[in-house]
Amino acid sequence: MEIGFGIWYTAALLLIMSILLFMEVLEIEVVIFSTLLLLITGKVITLKEAFVGFSNEGMLTIALMYVVVGAFSNTGMLNQVTHVIFGKKNTGDSRKLLRLLFPVSFVSAFINNTPVVAMFIPVIRSWAEKHHYASSKYLIPLSYAAILGGTCTLIGTSTNLIVHGLMIDSGMKGISFFEISKVGVPLALLGILFISLLGHRLLPNRKDPLVELGEHTREFVIELKVTPEYENIGKTIESAGLRHLQGLFLFQIERRGQIIAPAEPNERILLGDRLFFTGIPKMILELQKLPGLQLIQDSHFDLKQYDSAVINTFEAVVSPGSPLVGKTVRESDFRAKYEAVIIAIHRHGERIQKKIGDISLWPGDTLLLLAGKNFRKRWYHSNDFYLIAEAETLPSKPQWRGYLSLGVFFLTILLTILEVLPLLSAAGLGVIILMATRTVRMAEARKAIDWRALIIIAMSLGVAAAIKESGLAELLASGIAGIGCHFGVIGVLTSIYIMTSFYTLFITNNAAAAMLFPIAISSASTIHADTRAFAFVVLFAASASFATPISYQTNLMVYGPGGYRFKDYLKIGVPLQCLIGIITMVLVYYFYF
Numbered sequence: 001m002e003i004g005f006g007i008w009y010t011a012a013l014l015l016i017m018s019i020l021l022f023m024e025v026l027e028i029e030v031v032i033f034s035t036l037l038l039l040i041t042g043k044v045i046t047l048k049e050a051f052v053g054f055s056n057e058g059m060l061t062i063a064l065m066y067v068v069v070g071a072f073s074n075t076g077m078l079n080q081v082t083h084v085i086f087g088k089k090n091t092g093d094s095r096k097l098l099r100l101l102f103p104v105s106f107v108s109a110f111i112n113n114t115p116v117v118a119m120f121i122p123v124i125r126s127w128a129e130k131h132h133y134a135s136s137k138y139l140i141p142l143s144y145a146a147i148l149g150g151t152c153t154l155i156g157t158s159t160n161l162i163v164h165g166l167m168i169d170s171g172m173k174g175i176s177f178f179e180i181s182k183v184g185v186p187l188a189l190l191g192i193l194f195i196s197l198l199g200h201r202l203l204p205n206r207k208d209p210l211v212e213l214g215e216h217t218r219e220f221v222i223e224l225k226v227t228p229e230y231e232n233i234g235k236t237i238e239s240a241g242l243r244h245l246q247g248l249f250l251f252q253i254e255r256r257g258q259i260i261a262p263a264e265p266n267e268r269i270l271l272g273d274r275l276f277f278t279g280i281p282k283m284i285l286e287l288q289k290l291p292g293l294q295l296i297q298d299s300h301f302d303l304k305q306y307d308s309a310v311i312n313t314f315e316a317v318v319s320p321g322s323p324l325v326g327k328t329v330r331e332s333d334f335r336a337k338y339e340a341v342i343i344a345i346h347r348h349g350e351r352i353q354k355k356i357g358d359i360s361l362w363p364g365d366t367l368l369l370l371a372g373k374n375f376r377k378r379w380y381h382s383n384d385f386y387l388i389a390e391a392e393t394l395p396s397k398p399q400w401r402g403y404l405s406l407g408v409f410f411l412t413i414l415l416t417i418l419e420v421l422p423l424l425s426a427a428g429l430g431v432i433i434l435m436a437t438r439t440v441r442m443a444e445a446r447k448a449i450d451w452r453a454l455i456i457i458a459m460s461l462g463v464a465a466a467i468k469e470s471g472l473a474e475l476l477a478s479g480i481a482g483i484g485c486h487f488g489v490i491g492v493l494t495s496i497y498i499m500t501s502f503y504t505l506f507i508t509n510n511a512a513a514a515m516l517f518p519i520a521i522s523s524a525s526t527i528h529a530d531t532r533a534f535a536f537v538v539l540f541a542a543s544a545s546f547a548t549p550i551s552y553q554t555n556l557m558v559y560g561p562g563g564y565r566f567k568d569y570l571k572i573g574v575p576l577q578c579l580i581g582i583i584t585m586v587l588v589y590y591f592y593f
Contacts, residue, residue: 003475009042010470017463021548021566028550028559028566029452032459039466049469053461062114062553063449064427068412069118070448071405071440086127093137097196100124100138101145105188108149109156111413117146117554119409121561136206139562140572141195143554144546148191148580151184151543153177155417159509163539166517172531180536183587187544187580194579195572202572206563219278220344220368221352222288222295226273230292238265248279248287254355274355281368281391284344285313295343312373312390314340319386320363330357338379340371401439408433453556460550467503468515489529490589493537496520497581500541504551513542533592537584544580546573 017035020026026034036050053059085103086096100120108116120142128135150157154164154177164175226233232240242250243265252261254274260267269275277287288295318324324332329342345352345359346366352359368391369375376388408430415426434440440448487494496516503512516538524534545551548569549559555569 004471006042006044006470007472007475010039010044010466010472013038013042014463014467014472021550022570029456029459032456032463032550036459036462036466039463044470045462045466049465050462051458052465053458059454059458059461061424061427062118063454064424064431065115065412066118066449067440067445068405068409068427068430068434069115070122070444071401071408071434085123093200094196097138097141097200098192101141101192101196104142104145105149105152105192108146109152109184109188110417113146113150113157113554114557115409115413116149117143117557121558125561134205136204136562136564136568137200139558140203140555140564140568141200143552143558144195144573144576145188145192146554147544147546147552148184148188151187151540152181153184154180156184157509157543159513159543160539162510162513163517163535163542166514167532167535170521170531172535180539182591183536183540183584186587187540187583190583191544191576191580194576199572199576202575204564204568220281220284220346220366222277222279222284222344223356224275224277224288224293224295226269226271226275227292227294228271230269230271230290232269233271233292234268236266236268237263240269242269242275245279245283245287247283248277250275250277252276281313281315281344284368288343295341311370312375313343314369314371314375314388315391316367316369316379316388317386318361318363318365318367319383322361322363322384324361324384325363326360328358328360332361338369338371338375340369340375342367343370344368401437404437404439405434408439450557450560452560453553456550456556464512474519489527489593490585492523492527492529493534493588494585496523496534497537497541497585500538501545501577501581504542504545505548509542509545509552513538516542530592533588536592537588540584540588541581544577544584546576546580548573 013035017031020031021028025031039045040047040050085100104116104120121139124138124142125135127133128138147157150160154160154175160175160180168174232242237243237250250263252259253263253267253269253276254260255270255272263275275293277284279287287293324334335341342356345356345368347362348364364386376390379385380388411433412423412426412430415421415429416423420426421429431440431445435442435445496519499519500512500516503516517535520534520538521531524531546555546569549555549564549566558564
């Protein structure tokens, strides 16, 4: 094969791109976009080919699934089962990972791994933030478990379906539903054990920034009443999990008119107790949504089930000339006048120890409020408040919207599994239902989509097209397959696996499978080996891609939320990829040769 300018030029750009990504000199999307522009300039690909990824069905499906899954996760329903998934707080990382990764892997065997990962990302981040854990210890394992689960059945991942179609096009029998399970299930089991017991130690310990309470922290005070629905009645503060809350501190209990302060860890929580917490706004909002802890009876909206698309969180500072000054919250009739509910109050340099309704308001007091979206517009120019600003909002939905979003999610998956609709159409239908019922608003839909991940995926498809169009793919693959011929069937199998794995480091697994499939089949025919075995080697090598963030879409999805760097994937991904490669070779050789 003649090596022309296009091959040399593409190879040089690919090498430079890889070095820049590894060194993290520039943002990943800037590097890939610059590479695309240079490929267009060198006339390796056309402008249309470079950006064909933006109309790719897989990328559009991912965007729609972000909205579908985002609607479900925003209701907070998943957060209610985190204690079942992760177990007790004092268990080790290995046990927590085992409890998380096995269910994720099982679900991914029957559902495309993209929505599975999208569903669990916000749950893991919220759980890690609440308990002061590093989400970076869990998000890459989440992606890897979904990838491993996808190798267990025909519908586990789109790569399996692509190879299935290519086999049929080549005159071979397609893959039956559980045919690859005899290799995929052992891979998933051993891969998860490696990640849970050893691999997680190679991951960084990066915690999401959360304000620690201290002398310089702007603390708000909230008062909550214990009702019969609270599950920890009769337990001590320590055993109820209220002692070491991140960003919150239980400093006082009022019981039948008597003040218990400080609230000791062994103090029991009784029905009717009023609990006084001090903390930061985000954690206060999350705390007041706990079942059985009642803030206040309110006529405007249910504080446990308000819709965060309609009701916002605000911070309002009481001005010196405000009619609120000198009045208690109860006397001011705050809810009726302002159509807002005071969640908590901050007074600089003082920890307020009265009931919210009995607190006399002073100039400079900062009120944490729940109110309609037009609250700031209505009162911004009023003398009642010195300053009004939107605070951090905790996603919230009424319970019935939670059940609806859950139903839409399973409807989307069911329509796909039963082949009633392709995933893109099913996800589109789901989004239409959610938007029509106003379970998801347009602003929420835009916010739910990880635009950065989608852009990187789309541009990566452009780079894959250049590798194929330039002839570089054919040259490299045929060369490595030729070297493997000197070592018999296991040598050729290993060469195909290595080449496919190499491709998935820098281009999509689907593109790698499509480009390597014909080479694998012709290599098998040359040495008179079982072509089916070679097809499966391509399938597993393309699917089991762990070593870079751009090699698999779920790796990209956790890249930003986990605060990862390119080298973090190499540290855990390379050993895992080598382990999975060795196991695959052993199992394929055992079952087919």
